[in-house]
Amino acid sequence: xxxxxFIPELTLTVFAILVILLDLFVRQKRVxxxxxxxxxxxxxxxxxxxWGNSFPxxxxxxxxxxxxALFFKLIFLAVAFLVILASVDYTSRFARFQGExxxxxxxxxxxxMLMAGAADLITLYISLELTSISLYALVGFLKDGKSTExxxxxxxLGAISSxxxxxxxxxxxxxxxxxxxxxxxxxxxxxxxxxLLASPALILGMVLLIAxxxxxxxxxxxxxxxxxxxxxxxxxxxxxxxxxxxxxxxAIILRVFFSAFGQPEWLSLNWGMxxxxxxxxxxxLGNIMAIPQTNIKxxxxxxxxxxxxxxxxxLAAMGFSAGADTAGRSGILFFLAxxxxxNMGVFIAIIAISTKLNSDQIEDYAGMxxxxxxxxxxxxxxLISLIGMPPAAGFMAKFYIFSAAVQHNxxxxxxxxxxxxxxSAYYYLRVVKVMWLGKPASEEKISQSGTLxxxxxxxxxxxxLLGILPGYVMRLAEFAANMRLY
Amino acid sequence: xxxxxxxxxVLSAVLFSIGLYGALAKRNAVIILxxxxxxxxxxxxxxxxxxxxxxPAELTGQIFAIxxxxxxxxxxxxxxxIILAIYRNRQDIDVTKINLMKW
Amino acid sequence: xxxxxxxxxxFLIAVVLFxxxxxxxxxxxxxLGLVPDKPNPIKNAVFECGxxxxxxxWVQFNFHYYFYxxxxxxxxxxxxxxxxxxxxxxxLGVSGFIAVLVLITIVLVGYLYAWKKKVxxxx
Numbered sequence: 001x002x003x004x005x006f007i008p009e010l011t012l013t014v015f016a017i018l019v020i021l022l023d024l025f026v027r028q029k030r031v032x033x034x035x036x037x038x039x040x041x042x043x044x045x046x047x048x049x050x051w052g053n054s055f056p057x058x059x060x061x062x063x064x065x066x067x068x069a070l071f072f073k074l075i076f077l078a079v080a081f082l083v084i085l086a087s088v089d090y091t092s093r094f095a096r097f098q099g100e101x102x103x104x105x106x107x108x109x110x111x112x113m114l115m116a117g118a119a120d121l122i123t124l125y126i127s128l129e130l131t132s133i134s135l136y137a138l139v140g141f142l143k144d145g146k147s148t149e150x151x152x153x154x155x156x157l158g159a160i161s162s163x164x165x166x167x168x169x170x171x172x173x174x175x176x177x178x179x180x181x182x183x184x185x186x187x188x189x190x191x192x193x194x195x196l197l198a199s200p201a202l203i204l205g206m207v208l209l210i211a212x213x214x215x216x217x218x219x220x221x222x223x224x225x226x227x228x229x230x231x232x233x234x235x236x237x238x239x240x241x242x243x244x245x246x247x248x249x250x251a252i253i254l255r256v257f258f259s260a261f262g263q264p265e266w267l268s269l270n271w272g273m274x275x276x277x278x279x280x281x282x283x284x285l286g287n288i289m290a291i292p293q294t295n296i297k298x299x300x301x302x303x304x305x306x307x308x309x310x311x312x313x314x315l316a317a318m319g320f321s322a323g324a325d326t327a328g329r330s331g332i333l334f335f336l337a338x339x340x341x342x343n344m345g346v347f348i349a350i351i352a353i354s355t356k357l358n359s360d361q362i363e364d365y366a367g368m369x370x371x372x373x374x375x376x377x378x379x380x381x382x383l384i385s386l387i388g389m390p391p392a393a394g395f396m397a398k399f400y401i402f403s404a405a406v407q408h409n410x411x412x413x414x415x416x417x418x419x420x421x422x423x424s425a426y427y428y429l430r431v432v433k434v435m436w437l438g439k440p441a442s443e444e445k446i447s448q449s450g451t452l453x454x455x456x457x458x459x460x461x462x463x464x465l466l467g468i469l470p471g472y473v474m475r476l477a478e479f480a481a482n483m484r485l486y
Numbered sequence: 487x488x489x490x491x492x493x494x495x496v497l498s499a500v501l502f503s504i505g506l507y508g509a510l511a512k513r514n515a516v517i518i519l520x521x522x523x524x525x526x527x528x529x530x531x532x533x534x535x536x537x538x539x540x541x542p543a544e545l546t547g548q549i550f551a552i553x554x555x556x557x558x559x560x561x562x563x564x565x566x567x568i569i570l571a572i573y574r575n576r577q578d579i580d581v582t583k584i585n586l587m588k589w
Numbered sequence: 590x591x592x593x594x595x596x597x598x599x600f601l602i603a604v605v606l607f608x609x610x611x612x613x614x615x616x617x618x619x620x621l622g623l624v625p626d627k628p629n630p631i632k633n634a635v636f637e638c639g640x641x642x643x644x645x646x647w648v649q650f651n652f653h654y655y656f657y658x659x660x661x662x663x664x665x666x667x668x669x670x671x672x673x674x675x676x677x678x679x680x681l682g683v684s685g686f687i688a689v690l691v692l693i694t695i696v697l698v699g700y701l702y703a704w705k706k707k708v709x710x711x712x
Binding site for chain 1: 495502505506509510515518519522525526528529532533535536537540541546547549550553554557560561564565567568569571572575576581
Binding site: 567 | 655659662665670
């Protein structure tokens with residue numbers, strides 16, 4: 001057992017405990033944010049230092065430390081960093097519980113990092129629940145009517161979906177007798193096709209797994225919680241949910257379906273088709289439902305359902321390529337990286353505007369172009385990136401994923417996706433129009449705090465960097481997409 | 487007639503279905519939470535039965551079940567805390583009345 | 590197969606007979622006139638442990654019990670992990686011991702938190 005490979009996670013654990021303890025003994029609550037951020041930075045630096053090597057899995061092959069996991073760990077650490085920067089001002093709303101807030105953010109980040117590396121059904125389940133349970137509590141942090149309601153809905157639906165997921169895992173364990181993903185793959189590949197088809201356990205288990213993971217990534221039949229939770233949760237947590245939780249879900253799906261069910265080919269064609277159908281329904285429903293929304297957080301909730309649909313195209317491409325090339329996988333990784341900056345930028349801008357206005361209604365955003373031009377500019381950039389127009393990151397992300405799908409005869413799916421992108425432009429641009437052309441309610445300027453500006457500038461730079469110079473990140477994504485099989 | 491793997495699987499499938507039905511049909515949040523626990527117990531039965539009959543030499547299923555129990559306890563604790571917060575807010579835990587936000 | 594359950598059947602019969610016997614003894618003693626029959630209100634009262642209740646017994650619990658239950662739950666869950674470790678104490682050796690120490694430390698932090706947040710005090 002090599003504990004040195006586990007240091008990033010250990011660092012986060014120690015810092016989460018430290019934050020809880022400091023909260024009990026320290027009066028000056030600003031320290032807590034600084035401690036959390038330093039913990040994230042230390043973990044991030046160590047993770048970067050580990051990049052590029054080929055490490056063996058640790059804890060009896062239960063936790064992989066390959067570049068795929070490191071890539072996702074970096075994404076989660078970056079998101080948590082931006083979330084904490086964005087919540088420094090926001091936490092004054094629950095002044096009594098700041099320590100718990102930061103500790104829970106760190107713990108859910110820890111859970112996601114473990115999810116990225118999980119190579120065993122047991123680790124996978126525990127890390128997933130560590131993430132989810134921390135997030136249930138975080139969603140209800142405001143303790144008002146909407147927030148607790150969102151939290152209850154998220155908890156009940158999340159618990160049901162994780163029970164369904166667990167039943168799927170139990171069936172797969174029963175079918176193969178293994179819980180380690182690589183060993184499951186070995187058992188499946190050595191069985192003749194007749195044996196595989198004779199029992200419904202494998203297919204049923206796979207479908208239940210898709211249902212459970214689909215909840216995490218907000219794929220369509222399992223998306224009911226998304227708008228309500230996004231609207232009710234504290235805005236930094238909404239941002240965190242929409243980005244990190246989704247990325248963690250995709251990390252797990254990629255690893256499970258690539259390493260355990262990647263071969264034989266008919267099997268991967270089967271789940272590739274399921275993902276393709278889910279993608280088509282998800283994009284269409286998300287985009288159409290987003291059009292009539294008046295609350296910007298709800299609008300982004302439906303937008304995130306649609307984005308999950310675009311991401312699922314990559315999974316479908318992976319299924320149809322039978323693991324032969326990395327186009328689908330690296331497309332997803334690049335899309336997620338750009339989605340992190342895009343959505344974080346959008347949500348940080350919303351935090352900046354909404355906390356001053358005390359409203360999430362789109363019509364209240366009128367005249368923001370004059371009242372706080374920098375924030376409005378960043379929000380516009382983020383929305384353009386969500387539509388997928390150059391020069392923002394979203395354009396390159398969609399380009400890579402769509403081209404991966406076209407390579408594997410999924411042209412029909414790409415056509416649906418392009419039509420959907422056009423539909424989505426309507427409601428994203430409506431927000432932009434209200435901000436720049438609408439009549440402001442007052443001429444008063446809105447000033448922002450330093451940390452919020454820093455977070456906003458970082459996110460916007462990320463969007464532009466990935467949009468104009470995508471080559472470097474794409475090479476990283478291609479490198480990371482070569483998952484090790486255990 | 488002796489007990490085989492099928493009996494345990496049927497039992498757990500029935501329990502799981504009862505739990506799922508209750509979780510989707512009941513209106514009281516606490517009862518929904520109990521139904522979710524029932525679903526997890528059903529999964530535990532499946533896991534242990536598979537472990538006993540498919541890989542009797544290893545204890546994978548039993549270990550998995552222990553972790554499931556622990557996670558279920560944590561989930562129930564957080565769930566009850568959230569229900570308590572809701573009750574303090576509006577003196578009611580009927581999920582059909584928890585509808586500040588519409589689809 | 591049936592024979593295996595024979596002892597259980599015999600046991601069941603013995604249980605039923607014994608119960609009937611014990612119930613009939615006081616009735617038989619009364620009928621034989623060995624026990625005096627002098628009823629009064631206190632004797633006829635429903636026997637219950639402790640004091641008579643005031644008001645309805647179907648009351649809601651104080652939700653402070655909830656916090657105690659939660660604190661107990663942590664211990665409960667801890668024990669689930671301690672059992673398998675205790676059973677294979679020798680096999681796991683020092684590394685297992687350290688792992689359990691880490692687990693207990695984390696749980697202790699939880700207790701410290703509960704203590705400082707005054708959950709353990711009855712208000």
